[in-house]
Amino acid sequence: MFEPHGPKRLSDIVTGDETWSSFFIIPPKCLNRLWVDGQGDKPVKLRPGFQSRKRMFTVFFNYSGPLVVDILPQDTAMTATYYVQNVLSQVKSVINEQRPKVSTSRILLLHDNAGSHKARATTQSLRKLGSQVLPHPAYCPDLAPCDFWLxxxxxxxxxxxxxxxxxxxxxxxxxxxxxxxxxxxxxxxRKWQIRLKRCIESHGKYFKGQ
Known part of the structure; x- marks a missing residue:
């Protein structure tokens, strides 16, 4: 589909997903390493618990950069209604502004199989827009640009x-x-395209490397 003379272009893909972001993000373990002489106690490093303050962000981007950053209101669940009315509507508006001469039917939407993404209200809304949803295998974060990179x-x-x-x-x-x-x-x-090819070549089995 995305070969040089194929019918689709990588620049037509719009992809996004939700992620939790804490008000304090723990540094990677490699930055917490320190030398101790064995005589004293190691300093205590506090870790935020499951009740730490955090909010859900939904980020959509395309070949050129970020399109939409949506923040789920506090004490609100990510439902299909919210996803359609507050996220996909923003994505549509930004795309229409950036590419006014391109129909939304040219847009290729890539998102995972979360409940709000696969719900009937979402699929009906996307059908009205005429946008094609690219298939994404379940439980495969290694094939989602949001998960393996952004x-x-x-x-x-x-x-x-x-x-x-x-x-x-x-x-x-x-x-x-x-x-x-x-x-x-x-x-x-482009890396996403390479990962897809390697997944096909390995018949869906696990492989190391990018």
């Missing part, structure tokens, strides 16, 4: 930061997403 990069960049307000956290998320070079977005979609 979210790990974002969490790594925000590691160690502490935020008191959701506005500050949102500003930081948006800022970090936009500092990623456009060519990196290009490259990850």
């Amino acid at each position: 979210f790990p990069i974002l969490m790594d960049r925000l590691a160690g930061w502490k935020f008191d307000r959701i506005q500050d956290l949102a500003k930081a998320v948006n800022s970090e997403l936009r500092t990623i070079p456009e060519e990196d977005y290009h490259g990850r979609f």
